Amino acid sequence: MTSKSKGQLAALPRTEILAYWVLSFGSHLYSFYELHRFSTEHEAGLEREFQLEKGLLKHFKRDPTDFEWSFWSEWAKKSLLWTLIGHGLISRLTSIFSPKLRVPALLVYGLVAACSVLGVKGVAVLLVHLGLSFSVAQLRRPALSWTCSLLLLSTLHIQPLQEIQRDWYKTEEEYYLLLFSVAVCGLRFISFSLEHCWRPLEPGGAEQLYWLFSYSFYHPLFYNGPIITYKDYIQQMRRPAEESDTDKAVYSYLLLRAGRIFLWWLIAEYMIHVMYMHSIQTNETYLEILPPWALGGLALALVQFFYVKYLVLFGLPSMLATLDELVPPKLPRCVSIMYSFTGMWRHFDEGLYRWLIRYIYVPLGGSHHGLLYKVLSTGLAFGFVCLWHGGHDYLQYWALMNWAGVLVENGLKTLFASSFIHSIVEHNFSAPMKRRCIALLSAFSTAMLILSNLVFLGGIHVGRIFWKRVFVQGWSTIAPPMLAFLYCFAQIGLEWTSHPP
Secondary structure, eight states, X not given: OTTTTGGGOOOOOHHHHHHHHHHHHHHHHHHHHHHHXXXXXXXXXXXXXXXXXXXXXXXXXXXXXXXXXXXXXXXXXXXXXXHHHHHXXXXXHHHHHOGGGHHHHHHHHHHHHHHHHHHHHHHHHHHHHHHHHHHHHTTOOHHHHHHHHHHHHHGGGOHHHHHHHHTTOSSHHHHHHHHHHHHHHHHHHHHHHHHHHHSOOOSSHHHHHHHHHHHHTOGGGTTTOOOOOHHHHHHHHHSOOOTTOOHHHHHHHHHHHHHHHXXXXXXXXXXHHHOOHHHHHHOHHHHHHOOHHHHHHHHHHHHHHHHHHHHHHHHHHHHHHHHTTOOOOOOOOOGGGOOSHHHHHHHSSHHHHHHHIIIIITTTTTTSSOHHHHHHHHHHHHHXXXXXXTOOHHHHHHHXXXXXXXXXXXXXXXXXXXXXXXHHHHHHOOHHHHHHHHHHHHHHHHHHHHHHHHHHHXXXXXXXXXXXXXXXXXXXXXXXXXXXXXXXXXXHHHHHHHSOO
16 A cells, blocks of 8 residues: 555645644654663663763763674775775775776776785685686586575585684774675675676677676775675766866765765764663563653664664775775665665665565566566575575564565555455545555555564564563553654655655
8 A cells, every 4th residue: 555655646735735844853853862861860870881082072981782783884994894994995086097997996806805805815705705606607507506695695604614713813893804705795696696697798708707707806896895886886887977077076976975875974973972772672671661752762773773873884994995986785774764674675775675686576576577576586685685694583473474464465455456445445445545554554664664673673582571571561652652753754755755855
């Protein structure tokens, strides 16, 4: 129903839309304020248990518990920020003085930068994976390429191999960087292999190998993405440079985007200075005693921080890729205006979504071969995402919840599109009332979407306690106002979808 109505939504009175904006924005601010108060009141206990850091802001501590943010922040300060700047300089200089050398220069730079951080042994692991993937792809059998790729990804979880690789590095963070690099490069190897199996893109093996190296070691997207398919990469890198890209236009774009990325970084840092949501979610006692508004603030803060974090983590690589005349996936859409599981997958990590659709969902039948194929291909896509992220028990719950959410939404869409239900709706509901019904259904979907995200971000215990406190103990006191505010969020999301900026 939601998807069908996307482009057909009726306009609501301006005063009603304004009320939704006020209630949505006000509920965010007040719940964040309550979470801030709780963080301040329990700061001493949190500092003892989780070793809060000295903050960048005076009189504030800093919550370093979010592994991903702390990990990438440290690596950015150590080397990654500087190697990304180096990539930008190499790309610009070669584009001005010798455009034909730009791609090979960036390939050599990417290899050198990877060796400087991962070491020769780490890069050797990637080269072994690349060589095996390339060799199997020459057989042009998708099933064999998939088998090879899954076996290579499974090596990330072989304990003796993990111990050997750990011994290569002085710190655990260096080992984790190798893991992330292998995982992300694994998606690129699958992309190359399947594209070659379906339609050989290059007549000569040497040229194929050259472009696979260029694609795999393209530095801005090397460690963390976002994901671009092999086909898109080579098509875009081969295009002649746009003559209209004057220095003034390039520098204006660079200044504007860099300013936005810095603003997003400031917002992320401000959030972990005034709300210790990551430390709080780790302790079940704090989750049990959080006041209702602070509990809602915790859920919103966790998903909003995740969103802002990926604006930064994807923003800088996407900016450099755009300067190289690639077309990176769009940056994540704000999670507060996401009102469906389908929309979350489609608009948060667009690159991963396109990858899953092209290489798993469509080849397995998708929506073109009946309900059974659709359910199976959707389930296998979520299963692969779970495996790729590590396959832990909380990821299995998260994948199952998302699979169920997408199936329920598609089922409702099919139900409301049936002639019987459609005729009832058309005869009994005005266009504005149909939109309100869509928002009401979306409020329940959003509640489950937030719950699944809490499992993904915090673990099973966070989802379990949130479910118990909101839907079991608070079914008559907490759940109704929460759903009312989620209804407002959904209306804002529908308005955004109907009239994008």
